[in-house]
Amino acid sequence: MTNEVDGHGVLSVRDQRRNRLxxxxxIRDSVGIEIGPLCWPLVRRSDGGEIIYVDHTDTPHLREKYRNDPNLNVNEIVNVDAVWGRNTLHQAVKGRYVDYVVASHVVEHVPDLVTWLKELASVLKPTGEVRLVVPDRRYTFDYFxxxxxxxxxxxxYIARARIPQPYSILDCCLAAVEVSAVDAWQNRVNPSWAKRHHTWEAALGLAEDAFRNGTYHDIHCWVFTPRSFARLIADLCRMGLLDFACEDxxxxxxxxxxxxxxxRRSSDPEHIANSWSRMAQSARDATPGVPFWRARRKLEELRAGHGDSPIVPRVGGQHSELDPSEPVAMPPDFDPSAYLEANPDVAAAGVDPVVHYRQFGWREGRSIRPSSAA
Structure with missing residues (x-):
């Protein structure tokens, strides 16, 4: 996917997308995680800083899995640094906290959306952020x-699902069709001739296989538009299951x-609620096929451009009074004795090491064990 113009230094379409996202x-002064990069990481090792590539299995198994896929070159799959499977993400990255997590076209595949997002939150520093790239249902095979x-x-979430649930498999396989984004934008998708990905017999068979045998079938478990995503995350935050605010x-x-x-995580419920409300209001929701959708979309763009309360993001990497006060989870290898040895002032004060780390040490970036040099 290279559209570079020779001699003019014009970035490829992929690089333009990468720079935008x-x-x-x-990146150069940060430690980050990218989940599921395969052949097309958004963050490259050559960018500087430290990037930890995370996937559900190691590189040899990924190459075997995709060896017959015509859409990618298995030899270009990145070297996976951490495997996140039955373990937690915090365990996979050896208890580290990072400055950012990025995931492109991953969130829609995860069987348990709430737990997945909570695990992303668990590895963030107080100033850390998550960047998600999400397919818009209206312009993909999820069109219907x-x-x-x-x-x-x-x-x-209640089931702590480890594989896509039967209702998700049926919803996806019974409705998925071949759609190009351009055709969707031009309202050229007709349900009578759109080619289905599966027959109803195949869809039922996959759902039964998942239910009876626990087989993992890779599908889009979740379907979003920008507005529906904002409202769903706002509901989860209002219930206290998440504490993410929309920063951009x-x-x-x-x-x-x-x-x-x-x-980005926040300790202020009002800020969280307002941030998702602003996103929902600014998202253009006029869908192709609806009467006068082009005129409606133009009006939405104008209204979003003149809103009274645009999203004002916190500066990445800089502390804010809105930041969370405690980590979602303690480091999996936290040892109270080692923490006191690494922080003699805490030991001298007679403070409980777990309480101190949760309330102060995490925000201050304190070491949880003595350094090898010491």
Whole structure:
């Protein structure tokens, strides 16, 4: 996917997308995680800083899994640094806290959305952020599906789902069709001739296989538009399951199929609620096929451009009074004795090491064990 113009230094389409999605992120001076990069990492090792590539299995198994996939070159799959499977993400990255997590076209695949987002939150520093790139249902093979709703998200959370649930498999396989983003934008998708990905017999078979045998079938478990995503995350935050605020948002571009969102933990419920409300209000929701959709979309763009309360992001990497006061989870290898040895002032004060780390040490970036040099 290289559209470079010889001699003019014009960035490829992929590089333009990458620069847009990583805008404002200080990669060179940061430690970050990218989940599921395969052949196309947003953050490259050559960018400087430290990037930890995380996937559900190691590189040899990924190459075997995708060896017959015509859409990627298995020899270009990145070297995976950490495997996140039955363990937690915090365990996978050896208890480290990072400045950012990025994931492109991953969130829609995870069987348990709430637990997955909580695990991303668990590895963030107080100033850390999550950047997600999310497919917009209206311009993908999910064209005929409805947006995911709170009850089904909660049902998967209660089940602590490790594989896509039968209802998700059926919803995806019974409705998925071959769609190009351009055709969707031009309202040229007709349900009578759109080619289905699966027959109903195949869809039922996959769902039964998952239910009876626990087989993992890779599908889009969740379906979003920018507005439905904002409202769903706002509901989860209002319930106390998450504490992410929307720090920035980029709507789906014309003839494109994805939107992006920057999330950062916050201790202020009002700030969290207002941030998602602003995203929902600024998202252009006029869908192709609806009467006068082009005129409506133009009005939405004008209204979003003159809003009274635009999203004002916290500066990445800089502390704010809105930052969380405690980590989501303690480091998996936290040892109270080692923490006191590494921080003699805490030991001298007679403070409980666990309480001190949760309330102060995490925010101060204190070491949890003595350094080898010491």
């Amino acid at each position: 990583l805008r404002g992120l200080n 599906r409805r947006e995911s709703r709170l009850p089904e998200v909660l049902a998967s 948002f980029s709507d789906t571009l014309v003839n494109d199929l994805e939107f992006s969102v920057v999330m």
